[in-house]
Amino acid sequence: MNRRNFIAAVPAAAFSGRAFATSRQENPVRDRPDVHGGDRIDGATWASRSPAWGLHGAAATAHPLATLAAIEILKAGGSAVDAAVCANAVLGFGEPISCGVGGDCFAMLWDPKSRKVLGINGSGRSPKTLTLAEQRKRANAKGLINSYGAVSVSVPGAVDAWWTLHQRFGKLPWKDLFQPAIRHAEEGAPVVQNVAFYVGSSERIFNKPESHIEEAANFNALWAPDGKTPREGEVFRNPMLAHTYRLIAEGGGRAFYEGEIADRIEAYFKRIGGWMTKADLAAHQTEWVEPHSINYRGTDVWGLPPNSQGLVTLQMLNIMEQFDIKGMGFQSAMTLHHEVEAKRLAFEDRARFYADPNFYKQPTEWLLSKAYAKQRAALIRSDKILDPAYAGQAPSHGDTTYFTVADKDGMMVSQIQSNYRGMGSGLMPDGLGFMFQNRGELFALQDGHPNIYAPGKRPFQTIIPGFATRGGEPVLSFGVMGGDMQPQGQAQVISNLIDFDLGLQEAGDAPRWHHEGGNEPTGEQLGNPGKLNLETGVPDATKKALAELGWPLAPNPGVYGGYEAIQRHPGRYAAATEMRKDGTALAY
Structure with a gap:
């Protein structure tokens, strides 16, 4: 019996009546700081579990579906980089409160062939047409860049970082790495606890007039179509994101920065009065950087x-x-x-x-x-x-979101990816199913500051x-x-x-x-x-x-x-x- 048939076969009565409490607000017994975890027979008394051990590979992510997808890629012969890209795509669907294709990405990895720690900077730059004078004009009461809306958006660097890593260290076909994320986005998956909590808080923030977000309708249509965001355990689907992933899977990493996706992004910012253009996207390039150590x-x-x-x-x-x-x-x-x-x-x-x-x-x-x-x-x-x-x-x-993967050849990938402040800027381009980061908030506006805003500059990360x-x-x-x-x-x-x-x-x-x-x-x-x-x-x-x-x-x-x-x-x-x-x- 397949998954959809199983759900259809469960009697409606099974879902009726009193639901289980899924938050502290619903069950105050959960908020007891004087109560601690159970006792372990070995290991530290405060430890929640023991590590997972294996001979051939390992993965640790903030979402079970992403970890499982990474292990499946490793078992199929993929490299740690392949598994990391796959996991990150799944996280973009399952953990959008932290990451997604609208954000940036950094990584360090151990390359067993060169026997070196390598670094990659996948952060984007500010729009070329958004000036310092305009940022200062729109600054908040503290003289800082607003946390949300178009002024906070910089070019998303994640997809090109994935592409750059895969071009050098990938073993499996690029398109195969997106199939688990596409499947989950189309079929849906139960929302996990932290995601349910933070999507709910994001909905409240994005719909406040003082957040200065140009439009929240796209977010509301996807995440709160009936005025309520999903609770823990409820099934969520994102077919628009599945479509975006298909375009990237078939067109390669640059498909995010050129073609249909870039056209839609530029049209969206024109519609809402923002500054991101196709030229900003096309100019983006990931950089290999030299890590430092002590x-x-x-x-x-x-x-x-x-x-x-x-x-x-x-x-x-x-x-x-x-x-x-x-x-x-x-x-x-x-x-x-x-x-x-x-x-x-x-x-x-x-x-x-x-x-x-x-x-x-x-x-x-x-x-x-x-x-x-x-x-x-x-x-x-x-x-x-x-x-x-x-x-x-x-x-x-x-x-x-941070995650790490290691493979049978000794490659270890340490990767982190983010939309910055929770889900990001509050802005979701029409029909693409993801939110833009608000990293641009992290620029300074004071003259002489090394991190002062400038067009085409990367913010502090x-x-x-x-x-x-x-x-x-x-x-x-x-x-x-x-x-x-x-x-x-x-x-x-x-x-x-x-x-x-x-x-x-x-x-x-x-x-x-x-x-x-x-x-x-x-x-x-x-x-x-x-x-x-x-x-x-x-x-x-x-x-x-x-x-x-x-x-x-x-x-x-x-x-x-x-x-x-x-x-x-x-x-x-x-x-x-x-x-x-x-x-x-x-x-x-």
């Missing part, structure tokens, strides 16, 4: 250069290395205090020095030097909060894949999704693995902190010392000691990111996933 206690940790924030993780770890984090104790107040102070110092540099390298020369070698890290670490006190935190004095010279090697061998492909949480989460995961010798799943399940405050790459000032968010699992004694140090504590749910990872061992892989998301890790 050594943290014997492990080389890698990050991508700007306009990505990948080097922030490396700066944080360099500062943390100056302290005996292990001796301070796991989840202790002193450990968290020193990690947060390292974050604050690195993020001040992020606000001052990170921008499109075609417009600004960042002092990368200086920022990543151990000597500079020692200078910055010397500012941190164990008995008080640094106030204010500030950027270093440089020498005078010039919501997201928060999305960063992670990678680690040891002794010239790949050991870890990982990431922590979620805006400015990404480098904060990456540094915590690396410390959990190296300083505290936690297992792969345990390192991600451990309670996290998230700090908000200081200066932003947009020029916005969030204040000092900011706000320190702590998960409920952080020990009470630690919370008390941090408050006594003067940290303003705020237990804010949902800001702690999403972790996926694959660890390479001799002849085998371990894969872990995020208990805070809806994902699955599989290996075979």
Whole structure:
């Protein structure tokens, strides 16, 4: 019996009566921070599960259908790149709150032939006809670019990034990689928990007049045709996205930037009074970039250069290395205090020095030097909060989804893709079934700022894949999704693995902190010392000691990111996933 016949054969009575509660709002018993998970017979007491182990390949994504699709591609003889592209397409349908063909994409990968870590920058540029003067005219009350609408849209880079990766490392035909996503988009699939929650919140935002979105009718027609967005478990279909995927599958990666899709995008922006053109799309090209690395206690940790924030993780770890984090104790107040102070110092540099390298020369070698890290670490006190935190004095010279796949040949892909703020700008082109990103919000508007808006410029980017090697061998492909949480989460995961010798799943399940405050790459000032968010699992004694140090504590749910990872061992892989998301890790 096929799927459709099975659903048709289920008695209607099975769906009638009281529905199961699917959110905290519907069932207050679910919101009990004093209740913790069950006890495991082995492993850390807080761990949600053990890693998945396999000999031939592994995948970890934020959606079970994407992980399953990646494994199927690997079993069919595809490379890790093939599986990553396939998984990303499925995520664009199943997890549109984080990603899609309307967003950007970055990746690092281990190439077993060259035995190198390679990097790719798949971020797009601002429209050529949208001027700085126009952006300033339309700025919000804070003097910043609006979070939604056409002013926030930059050219989507994801599809060309997939194409560029596949042209170099693909084994299976390009069109085969889109078949699982096309099938799911046409037949439909049950909406998972986080997607249901965030689509609902997006609907409320996109329909507010103060969001300044030129039109929300396309979003409402697809996601809330009856005035309500789908609940967890309800089947959602997107035949328009299936059509877009078919065009890309048959026409190659450039089919997104030329032809029918580009024509529709240009016509849409003309209709709503926006600026994106076919010329902007056709001019887009993905770039291979050189990743940078630092050594943290014997492990080389890698990050991508700007306009990505990948080097922030490396700066944080360099500062943390100056302290005996292990001796301070796991989840202790002193450990968290020193990690947060390292974050604050690195993020001040992020606000001052990170921008499109075609417009600004960042002092990368200086920022990543151990000597500079020692200078910055010397500012941190164990008995008080640094106030204010500030950027270093440089020498005078010039919501997201992460996933990882590994194959039988030793290739490991660490990939991240995003529409930025949740689902993105709120704008969905007519008949194409996807939403444009709002990365353009991350430009600054102040004269002299390295990240100041300019036509044809790439904005500062928060999305960063992670990678680690040891002794010239790949050991870890990982990431922590979620805006400015990404480098904060990456540094915590690396410390959990190296300083505290936690297992792969345990390192991600451990309670996290998230700090908000200081200066932003947009020029916005969030204040000092900011706000320190702590998960409920952080020990009470630690919370008390941090408050006594003067940290303003705020237990804010949902800001702690999403972790996926694959660890390479001799002849085998371990894969872990995020208990805070809806994902699955599989290996075979």
